[in-house]
Amino acid sequence: MIASIETVKALVDGAERIVVLTGAGVSAESGVPTFRGADGLWNGLRAEDLAHPEAFARDPQKVWDFYNWRRDMLRQCRPNPAHEALAAMEAATPSFNLITQNVDGLHQQAGSESVLELHGNIWRVRCPQCTFKTEDHDVLPPLPKCPGCNALLRPDVVWFGEQLEPGTLHSSVEAAANADILLVIGTSGLVQPAASLADLANRHGAVTVEVNLEPTPNTGFMDFALHGKAGEILPRLMLQPLLIG
Template sequence: MVGNIVQAELEMVKALLSGDRRVVVLTGAGVSAESGVPTFRGRDGLWKHYRAEDLARPDAFAAHPELVWEFYNWRRRLVADCRPNPAHRALAAMERQIRNFLLITQNVDGLHVRAGSRKMVEMHGSLWQVRCTVCTHAREDFSELPELPDCPVCGHLLRPGVVWFGEPLTPGVLKLAIEQIGKADVFLSVGTSNMVQPAASFYQLAKDHGAVTVEINAEPTPNTGFMDFALHGPAGEILPELAAGLAE
């Protein structure tokens, strides 16, 4: 038993993952919270008296780029000291064990990549990506950035390579996610409150196309009652249990 999860439920979900099934996993902030990454909800919701939602916006960056970059440089330093946890590593293991597998993450911390995940989509970009506000220059950058980094190509200001509130997803990302969810046999929602669109509606899309839906979260969410299975407890305990024994 993991927490309050009955072993029989875990075994039923594990059975769903075996064989030649198509599996899509959606992850949210709860997965990385177990590595010490703030969720920016509840007690972790403020930085220097600012809400993350008030800084992660294109209008905030236009008005106060130095403040927004200070916030993101702080986040980069924080995440650099964090390590992938057993949930990240279990998902990387599932990818190796399940032929038709896709991980869709709402997280921007890069911990899934560091854990070894490759068949994945970073819906909201990455803290480790930077791109120019004027030209097409973009790159991955793990270095300590200056207060207002400039583009090496055109000299204009760089911005974090993340999707801010009020911005559309990177072209093609949502299309790929919807296509793969529509083909899934099993859909896992892990560590997400299912409050932010479009990801909040992914479970319904999966159900509409006949997938078995599974929620793995520390506590119930607004979608719990609509899921076929709901496993509540630390993802870092539940996911390794599910990954254990799947054929390589």
């Protein structure tokens, strides 16, 4: 159902347990490419051909070139009003969980704290041989090595063909199942298991709201939908009424 800002704002204001799921559309408003379609090509290759464990095993230099290029590009990006509005929503809500499919860390830069990163974080690197993991926003060497065991480090992101981190997935499912309202923002709802969270929340009694530039395959299953830029819609959900008198 296409809803008004006022209707959804009333639901947000009245909710004690808010869960938000964000996708690439939120980051796109900060200038982060989605890496899909014609705009998703890099040196004639698709992101799907590079963000894969087999690609890393076959040609780690090419994969790290891709990720270092992405990191360089993301250093120029800043949180947009959608990120900032979600951080404000968290501060004003008794129980708040932000589940994101994005790996750029922009939610944290905006001040969000309760962030569940389904697909990891491009600023973290980890060793596939030992337990070493660190967050590093500096420029990395072409083939960064583990300081502990000297193995080749990899981005701490979930690649195509890999499973999500079980603890993060469990926490996301638990949050969705206990939500009063679930906002699905800037995602087409096609990537599993994130795409199933709205249905899970709905089956447990939550109100589901889609915020997206245009209708998605899941629009018809949502209780309410707001179509437009997240950076314009979300700040309006946080506006407080003027006090008169």
